[in-house]
Amino acid sequence: MDVGVSKIRNKSHYSIAALFLISLAVTAALLLTGENWSILRERESRKARPPPPLLPSSSPAAGEIKYEGGGGDNETASSCDLFSGKWIYDEAARASYNDGRCSFMMGDYACEKFGRQDLRYRNWRWQPHRCNLPRFNGMALLEKIRGKRLVFVGDSLNRNQWISMLCLIESSLNQSSLQSVVRTDNLFVVEAINYNATIEFYWSPLLVESNCDHPFAHKVSDRVVRITSIEKHARHWNDADIVVFDSYMWWIMPSMTILWGSFESSDAVYKKVQMHLRLYEMALNIWSDWLEINTNRTKTKLFFMSLSPTHTFGERWDVQQHCYNQTEPILNEGYWGVMADRRMMHIVESTIEKLDKRGVRVQYLNITHLSDYRKDAHPSIYKQFYGSLSETQLADPKSYSDCLHWCLPGVPDVWNQILYSYITNS
Ligand SMILES: *[C@@H]1O[C@H](CO)[C@@H](O)[C@H](O)[C@H]1NC(C)=O
Ligand SMILES: *[C@@H]1O[C@H](CO)[C@@H](O)[C@H](O)[C@H]1NC(C)=O
Ligand SMILES: *[C@@H]1O[C@H](CO)[C@@H](O)[C@H](O)[C@H]1NC(C)=O
Numbered sequence: 001m002d003v004g005v006s007k008i009r010n011k012s013h014y015s016i017a018a019l020f021l022i023s024l025a026v027t028a029a030l031l032l033t034g035e036n037w038s039i040l041r042e043r044e045s046r047k048a049r050p051p052p053p054l055l056p057s058s059s060p061a062a063g064e065i066k067y068e069g070g071g072g073d074n075e076t077a078s079s080c081d082l083f084s085g086k087w088i089y090d091e092a093a094r095a096s097y098n099d100g101r102c103s104f105m106m107g108d109y110a111c112e113k114f115g116r117q118d119l120r121y122r123n124w125r126w127q128p129h130r131c132n133l134p135r136f137n138g139m140a141l142l143e144k145i146r147g148k149r150l151v152f153v154g155d156s157l158n159r160n161q162w163i164s165m166l167c168l169i170e171s172s173l174n175q176s177s178l179q180s181v182v183r184t185d186n187l188f189v190v191e192a193i194n195y196n197a198t199i200e201f202y203w204s205p206l207l208v209e210s211n212c213d214h215p216f217a218h219k220v221s222d223r224v225v226r227i228t229s230i231e232k233h234a235r236h237w238n239d240a241d242i243v244v245f246d247s248y249m250w251w252i253m254p255s256m257t258i259l260w261g262s263f264e265s266s267d268a269v270y271k272k273v274q275m276h277l278r279l280y281e282m283a284l285n286i287w288s289d290w291l292e293i294n295t296n297r298t299k300t301k302l303f304f305m306s307l308s309p310t311h312t313f314g315e316r317w318d319v320q321q322h323c324y325n326q327t328e329p330i331l332n333e334g335y336w337g338v339m340a341d342r343r344m345m346h347i348v349e350s351t352i353e354k355l356d357k358r359g360v361r362v363q364y365l366n367i368t369h370l371s372d373y374r375k376d377a378h379p380s381i382y383k384q385f386y387g388s389l390s391e392t393q394l395a396d397p398k399s400y401s402d403c404l405h406w407c408l409p410g411v412p413d414v415w416n417q418i419l420y421s422y423i424t425n426s
């Protein structure tokens with residue numbers, strides 16, 4: 001049994017690595033083409049400023065949202081675990097945008113545009129067991145972050161979520177309003193002009209420094225991680241008001257090289273190691289130390305997205321898990337896929353717990369399980385591929401399917417609905 005599992009894991013590491021190289025090598029190109037990022041102007045003017053936000057100390061416990069009267073769909077105050085629930089097929093559940101109607105869409109997530117015919121994946125609604133997810137209201141969110149910076153920090157899954165956030169906001173404003181995109185190195189900034197608010201994405205897939213830090217040219221055969229260094233990245237997001245982190249996929253490698261010293265120095269020490277769990281933990285410790293020392297606790301709200309599960313691995317006795325040609329989610333509520341590594345989740349969870357004891361609050365948005373059901377919601381072959389595909393690949397679509405990222409509209413919209421409820425309820 002154990003042997004079987006570890007074989008599966010090893011095999012999946014390679015398939016992830018392969019897939020990842022394909023998908024990540026290409027994801028960024030659209031960000032480079034400024035023409036695709038329409039610069040829109042906010043025309044509406046807003047009158048009153050909102051009251052100042054409450055301090056983070058008033059935020060609810062992990063996984064719990066307190067709804068105050070009028071706050072959510074359910075007027076009676078209640079608390080509820082938004083992460084525990086089920087997917088319900090609902091013909092009437094429509095996304096507020098589609099991939100042709102969002103000015104920020106990237107080819108990586110535009111499944112319909114790239115040929116996906118079954119669009120049922122858009123009609124599944126996440127239903128928490130004891131309450132309803134509040135409806136996403138872009139204006140309410142912008143009011144909440146007026147004069148502030150909201151920054152997504154991490155890898156391409158986080159970028160997937162950032163794009164979803166931009167599409168959701170854009171679609172819930174009446175006039176196609178606001179926004180321009182400015183890129184400075186790893187930082188991509190979209191501004192809601194009349195709100196003086198920015199919604200940003202910062203590329204640092206391992207959080208700490210690595211040789212994959214270039215937002216586009218990060219395809220490397222040997223991953224080199226400068227595991228104790230985070231400042232170069234952190235100073236770009238340190239003074240933000242809301243920071244949403246993720247980091248997972250880039251740690252799953254058969255081996256990585258650790259660098260002690262700097263990339264430039266001649267006496268730097270390089271060491272090839274295979275313990276990705278240990279490395280993950282070390283990096284997260286460096287990340288927590290940074291937060292403990294440098295975060296303004298009254299100002300900055302911190303979130304960490306739990307890992308986004310992939311569906312790159314084939315069959316299990318009870319369920320087909322590869323995303324290619326999948327049109328239905330997994331409806332068995334106890335389901336847990338092999339690609340959602342619980343050991344890595346535990347590392348994040350215990351890091352956050354320790355940080356909490358040191359007085360730094362990070363909200364853990366535990367979206368792994370709810371996403372794991374959605375083997376139908378990845379782009380698979382319906383996305384923009386930037387390189388050309390070989391005949392061998394074309395003959396076996398599973399070999400190049402993207403089962404890591406998510407179609408938009410889709411699952412990341414739900415992550416953002418959850419994030420929205422945390423931000424607007426605090
Ligand atoms: C509101 O939530 C409470 C507690 O979960 C539940 O008992 C009640 O039926 C809900 N009301 C509505 C209108 O959904
Ligand atoms: C806009 O917000 C920034 C902080 O993000 C602040 O420094 C600046 O003064 C604000 N500008 C206006 C016009 O409110
Ligand atoms: C958007 O437009 C609709 C109908 O024109 C109007 O009822 C609604 O109040 C507007 N919403 C906002 C936020 O301006």
Ligand SMILES: *[C@@H]1O[C@H](CO)[C@@H](O)[C@H](O)[C@H]1NC(C)=O
Pocket residue numbers: 296297298299
């Ligand atoms: C932390 O942020 C608060 C609110 O923005 C500000 O008033 C305070 O001066 C900041 N503290 C430090 C040490 O920068």
Ligand SMILES: *[C@@H]1O[C@H](CO)[C@@H](O)[C@H](O)[C@H]1NC(C)=O
Pocket residue numbers: 325
């Ligand atoms: C896709 O799935 C359908 C229904 O499950 C099946 O009939 C079909 O053969 C599959 N196509 C491929 C190319 O695997």
Ligand SMILES: *[C@@H]1O[C@H](CO)[C@@H](O)[C@H](O)[C@H]1NC(C)=O
Pocket residue numbers: 062063083349364366369
């Ligand atoms: C996250 O969700 C999983 C599955 O629902 C659960 O097993 C785990 O305990 C949760 N973690 C936290 C910190 O709530």
